[in-house]
Amino acid sequence: xxxxxxxxxxxxxxxxxxxxxxxxxxxxxxxxxxxxxxxxxxxxxxxxxxxxxxxxxxxxxxxxxxxxxxxxxxxxxxxxxxxxxxxxxxxxxxxxxxxxxxxxxxxxxxxxxxxxxxxxxxxxxxxxxxxxxxxxxxxxxxxxxxxxxxxxxxxxxxxxxxx
Amino acid sequence: xxxxxxxxxxxxxxxxxxxxxxxxxxxxxxxxxxxxxxxxxxxxxxxxxxxxxxxxxxxxxxxxxxxxxxxxxxxxxxxxxxxxxxxxxxxxxxxxxxxxxxxxxxxxxxxxxxxxxxxxxxxxxxxxxxxxxxxxxxxxxxxxxxxxxxxxxxxxxxxxxxx
DNA sequence: CACTCACGGTTCAAATTTGAACTCAAGGTA
DNA sequence: TACCTTGAGTTCAAATTTGAACCGTGAGTG
Numbered sequence: 001x002x003x004x005x006x007x008x009x010x011x012x013x014x015x016x017x018x019x020x021x022x023x024x025x026x027x028x029x030x031x032x033x034x035x036x037x038x039x040x041x042x043x044x045x046x047x048x049x050x051x052x053x054x055x056x057x058x059x060x061x062x063x064x065x066x067x068x069x070x071x072x073x074x075x076x077x078x079x080x081x082x083x084x085x086x087x088x089x090x091x092x093x094x095x096x097x098x099x100x101x102x103x104x105x106x107x108x109x110x111x112x113x114x115x116x117x118x119x120x121x122x123x124x125x126x127x128x129x130x131x132x133x134x135x136x137x138x139x140x141x142x143x144x145x146x147x148x149x150x151x152x153x154x155x156x157x158x159x160x161x162x163x
Numbered sequence: 164x165x166x167x168x169x170x171x172x173x174x175x176x177x178x179x180x181x182x183x184x185x186x187x188x189x190x191x192x193x194x195x196x197x198x199x200x201x202x203x204x205x206x207x208x209x210x211x212x213x214x215x216x217x218x219x220x221x222x223x224x225x226x227x228x229x230x231x232x233x234x235x236x237x238x239x240x241x242x243x244x245x246x247x248x249x250x251x252x253x254x255x256x257x258x259x260x261x262x263x264x265x266x267x268x269x270x271x272x273x274x275x276x277x278x279x280x281x282x283x284x285x286x287x288x289x290x291x292x293x294x295x296x297x298x299x300x301x302x303x304x305x306x307x308x309x310x311x312x313x314x315x316x317x318x319x320x321x322x323x324x325x326x
Numbered sequence: 327c328a329c330t331c332a333c334g335g336t337t338c339a340a341a342t343t344t345g346a347a348c349t350c351a352a353g354g355t356a
Numbered sequence: 357t358a359c360c361t362t363g364a365g366t367t368c369a370a371a372t373t374t375g376a377a378c379c380g381t382g383a384g385t386g
Contacts, residue, residue, distance in 0.1 A: 011286040018297050021305045024312035025296070026215075029192055030238045031319050047372095052189075067335060075193045080373060082336055104334050104381050123174040133188070134181050136314045142184045144307045149187035151299045156194050210342095230365060243343060245366055267351050267364050 032132060039128040044121035049076060050084060051125060054093065054110065054118040063110035066099065070108055093117050195295060202291040207284035212239060213247060214288060217256065217273065217281040226273035229262065233271055256280050 014022060033048055040046045046054075052074040057063050065073070071081045085108050088094040093114030099105035110118075134142065177185060196211055203209045209217075215237040220226050228236070234244045248271050251257040256277030262268035273281075297305065 011289060012293055013289055014293065014297065017302075017305055017309070018293075021309040021312070022292060022296070024309050024316060025191075027238075027316035028188075028312045029196055031316060033192055034238070035319050068333095075190075075197070077374070078335060079337085079375075083372075086336095098381095102334095102382075106335060126174060126176055129185060130175055130177065130181075132318060133185070133315055134177065136318050137311060139180075141307070141311050141314075142180055144304070145311050146180070146184040146187050148300060148304050148308050148311075149184070149191045151304075152296055153187060153190040153194060155295060155299050156198050231363090240344070241365065242345075242367085246342075249366095261351095265352075265364095269365060 035132055036125070036128055040121065040125060043124045044117070046117075046121055047084075049074065049080075050088060051118075051121065053081070053084060053088065053108075054114060054121075057094070057108060057110040058115060058118050063115065064107045066105045066107055068105075088114070198295055199288070199291055203284065203288060206287045207280070209280075209284055210247075212237065212243075213251060214281070214284065216244070216247060216251065216271075217277060217284075220257070220271060220273040221278060221281050226278065227270045229268045229270055231268070251277070 037048045040048055040051055044051075053070065056070055056073045057065060067078060067081060067085070071078050074081070076084075085094055085096060089096060093111060095109045095111050096106055097109065099107050137145065200211045203211055203214055207214075216233065219233055219236045220228060230241060230244060230248070234241050237244070239247075248257055248259060252259060256274060258272045258274050259269055260272065262270050300308065
């Protein structure tokens with residue numbers, strides 16, 4: 001982009017170093033999910049999103065969560081989640097039933113088959129993550145990455161102010 | 164996931180430190196694009212993908228690229244790009260014409276209106292990137308991020324081997 | 327108790343994305 | 357020249373995703 005065409009003149013453009021970083025980060029942001037999707041699809045007929053869903057359920061108490069909680073964890077809209085759960089349900093991996101206490105809540109529950117599915121998918125997925133990411137980083141870099149990524153994610157939670 | 168349920172026993176699971184890093188990175192991977200999309204949509208009626216397309220064209224020779232080159236740069240399928248260019252064309256931001264030398268190639272060309280569009284969209288987008296990412300990082304961290312992200316992206320280019 | 331309101335989810339139509347089939351141009355090859 | 361093959365894009369149908377409208381359920385209020 002052309003920085004001199006600016007109107008109010010006070011835009012805080014990225015420095016060259018930041019531009020480099022941004023280009024690299026954007027690459028990761030776009031390509032890494034695609035690469036992982038490919039692996040999951042190939043080896044387990046799963047979407048990355050579906051994997052996140054199953055994975056979240058598998059580590060939850062009773063292997064169950066309400067749709068809302070689950071949606072928040074996997075960063076998806078309720079609508080999207082509803083459709084995906086429907087698909088996973090038809091595949092026998094998940095079951096849905098209204099919460100006994102408050103029937104407004106729907107619990108998504110991992111079935112035995114769903115457990116087996118995620119357990120069988122996990123090793124290859126872990127292998128892929130390791131190959132794509134961690135095999136390329138030193139131990140120090142893993143720490144740096146954690147710090148940096150956490151900081152960025154933090155900044156997005158509380159809906160920072162819009163100028 | 165449960166690591167003891169493993170069958171062949173030689174899965175290289177992620178260490179706890181790596182799991183932390185992965186969780187944070189996955190968060191960035193999922194949420195950052197969403198946040199940027201929101202800003203672009205709100206301020207300029209543009210998709211992140213469309214922004215990448217316009218941005219790529221704006222920095223290309225003659226502000227033009229063949230569909231194939233463009234698709235590679237923005238990491239999209241030819242099919243997706245074709246549709247998006249059609250949309251941008253209907254909006255008057257891009258023009259398409261067959262290459263004079265080799266009519267198999269289609270050149271996507273940024274129009275004057277397209278140039279104006281990206282120029283007017285860029286400041287707010289840059290501001291958003293800065294706010295979401297760089298305002299939260301030290302100068303050193305920017306360097307670390309560059310190194311790390313580049314290393315990861317590198318590893319995905321040449322279709323690394325599948326186990 | 328009747329009413330209304332606010333939630334949590336679901337659903338439906340519209341927009342996107344994907345993947346396969348298809349078109350057309352350019353190189354060989356015979 | 358006729359024929360085949362490959363490469364670049366487009367298109368069409370099917371799958372996904374999004375956003376808005378909608379349906380029950382539970383809380384508050386009068």
